[in-house]
Amino acid sequence: MKKLGFGMMRLPLLQSEDVSSVNEEEVNKMVDTFIANGFTYFDTAYMYHAKESEKIVNRCLVKRYPRDVYTLATKLPTMFLTSENDNLKFFNEQLEKCGVSYFDYYLLHNLNVDNYSKAEKYNSFAFCKQMKAEGKIKHLGFSFHGLSKDLNKILEKHADDVEFVQLQINYIDWNNPNVESRLCYETVKKYGKKIIVMEPIKGGALANLPEKASKILREYDDTKSIASYAIRFAASLDDVMVVLSGMSNMAQLEDNISYMKDFVPLDNKEFNMLLSLVDIINEANSIACTSCNYCIDKCPKHICIPEYFKLYNNGRSHLGKSFNNLKPEYEKLSLNHGLASSCIKCKQCERMCPQHLEITKYLEEVAKAFEN
Ligand code: SF4
Ligand code: SF4
Structure with a gap:
């Protein structure tokens, strides 16, 4: 094979x-x-x-x-x-x-x-x-x-x-x-x-x-x-x-x-x-999310966790786009999903994450970057 x-x-x-x-x-x-x-x-x-x-x-x-x-x-x-x-x-x-x-x-x-x-x-x-x-x-x-x-x-x-x-x-x-x-x-x-x-x-x-x-x-x-x-x-x-x-x-x-x-x-x-x-x-890569989507099904706030993390990493990385440049993309995503700041820290997502990421902590970072 x-x-x-x-x-x-x-x-x-x-x-x-x-x-x-x-x-x-x-x-x-x-x-x-x-x-x-x-x-x-x-x-x-x-x-x-x-x-x-x-x-x-x-x-x-x-x-x-x-x-x-x-x-x-x-x-x-x-x-x-x-x-x-x-x-x-x-x-x-x-x-x-x-x-x-x-x-x-x-x-x-x-x-x-x-x-x-x-x-x-x-x-x-x-x-x-x-x-x-x-x-x-x-x-x-x-x-x-x-x-x-x-x-x-x-x-x-x-x-x-x-x-x-x-x-x-x-x-x-x-x-x-x-x-x-x-x-x-x-x-x-x-x-x-x-x-x-x-x-x-x-x-x-x-x-x-x-x-x-x-x-x-x-x-x-x-x-x-x-x-x-x-x-x-x-x-x-x-x-x-x-x-x-x-x-x-x-x-x-x-x-x-x-x-x-x-x-x-x-x-x-x-x-x-x-x-x-x-x-x-x-x-260069701050959040080691693989976009596997395992975490999203159980989120009561319908937060699009991997998309927010990808945007956040882009803002911090070599792609040269700052958080401000990426804010319209964040706002567009949040029209159909909960904001990062709407997380109630129930941690259902963290139990599903195969990368063992502290999702709730990273969402606070995402909110700070895109919601002020
Ligand atoms: S901790 Fe936050 S992001 Fe994770 S499932 Fe609960 S509400 Fe959703
Ligand atoms: S489960 Fe973990 S690695 Fe997979 S998309 Fe969610 S945050 Fe990223």
Whole structure:
């Protein structure tokens, strides 16, 4: 299998603020190009694109290609489980939404401490093993965004149940103590499991570097895109089976294909060059939000958290737009969403955030920047 996977969580949109308004005509073309170039792995989840992603997979992939042309991964929404019966309820709903009779790869989604305890309480591992025995799951794993000690606890108990683990791995988080990409990677390797990589470009942040960091990469080789280094960093690691990229347009897809079709791993010098950029990038990017949208569903004030964070980062970063220049954009967003200052600090969003961001604290910064 080629090492690039098509992540179906950042698909092209018809209206930028509405994550359910996916441009399916464009997705069809992207799927066609991806498959025509020999790539096969598609990754979706129950909650992506306001719960529309699995239906889009059905229309843009499943109905248009024979079942043996692609492999499909989706995930049990552990965060929404309220009873043991929910395992089957969600699973059947997902089969129907995707229009398939089995999943090639099935993951227990985002096993942070809360979700893992739900998965244990409602016997989700046993349920998934049963689905595997019935041939409805070909390969079983889980995705994980937490710290290595918690990952070790899960694997201590369930190593025999799973074949792979999906981890957030990118060069900016490799030694980040809040993400522990390297330690999590080493933990999975210790148990001899395969690894699928998510967020290799950290929600786009590593495709759009501060000028000082971009210059270093351009001077090294100006024929390669900035994003290509991030994808290749993850794909170069031993035992990485596939690297997911949430591609949002044809240009990104074609760029990814250009270097992943005949993949060449990074050498040591390149690997270390990327790690040397981390301080420069961290200095410029103030809020490490990946725009995954996991936080927005439960917000009682309908605050568009990732959009506000993106605007705030733009105001502080290399893009040269000050907060004042960006204020009209903030005001436009707030017409249909709560203001940053309307946050009541219920912290429901923080419990969902795979990056463990102090969202409420950052929203105070956003309000200070745009609301005075
Ligand atoms: S803490 Fe604020 S932003 Fe987060 S869910 Fe509650 S109201 Fe929304
Ligand atoms: S704040 Fe966290 S959960 Fe929300 S979009 Fe950003 S990374 Fe995702």
